[in-house]
Amino acid sequence: MMKLEKDLKNIEQIAKQKEAENISFHKYLKDLDAEKIDKIVYRLYERVRAQIDCRDCGNCCQNLRPIASYKELSKFVTDENMESYMYLESMPCKHHKDKKCSDYLNRPEECRLYPYLDEVNFITKAYSSLQNYAICPHVFNVLELLKIELDWSYKKTS
Secondary structure: OOOOOOOHHHHHHHHHHOHHHHHHHHHHHOOOOHHHHHHHHHHHHHHHHHHOOHHHOOHHHHHOOOOOOHHHHHOOOOOOOHHHHHOOOOOOOOOEEOOEEOOHHHOOHHHHHOOOOOOOOHHHHHHHHHHHOOOOHHHHHHHHHHHHHOOOOOOOOO
């Protein structure tokens, strides 16, 4: 069994090293049976989630901007200048404290759904997952385990 990577600096470094590999893996996934891949991804995600608590990380809160409606956003952002927050690249969430969500049980829907590994048709969303590969230990480990399970290996083309 592969040891899960939890160190965010290692994940970021490995992600840079594996950019071409992950693009190749994404192309490979497109030709596979979507239902079969979904079942594998769900199972791997459950395994990873049981070993890595996202509340210990908070990296998504620091690196991603949730997409939220005015109603949803108002729970986390003060009313003044609400419109400007809706379009910022980086939204300062009022519940993000010490690299963690201080209101985790009431976080926005977008945050609850992240990293989207338990949604149907993973193959069509694989590119988004690859974008989160360097940010989220769940995504990183699920994709690495998926490569192993599918017995996929990267063949460099020069």
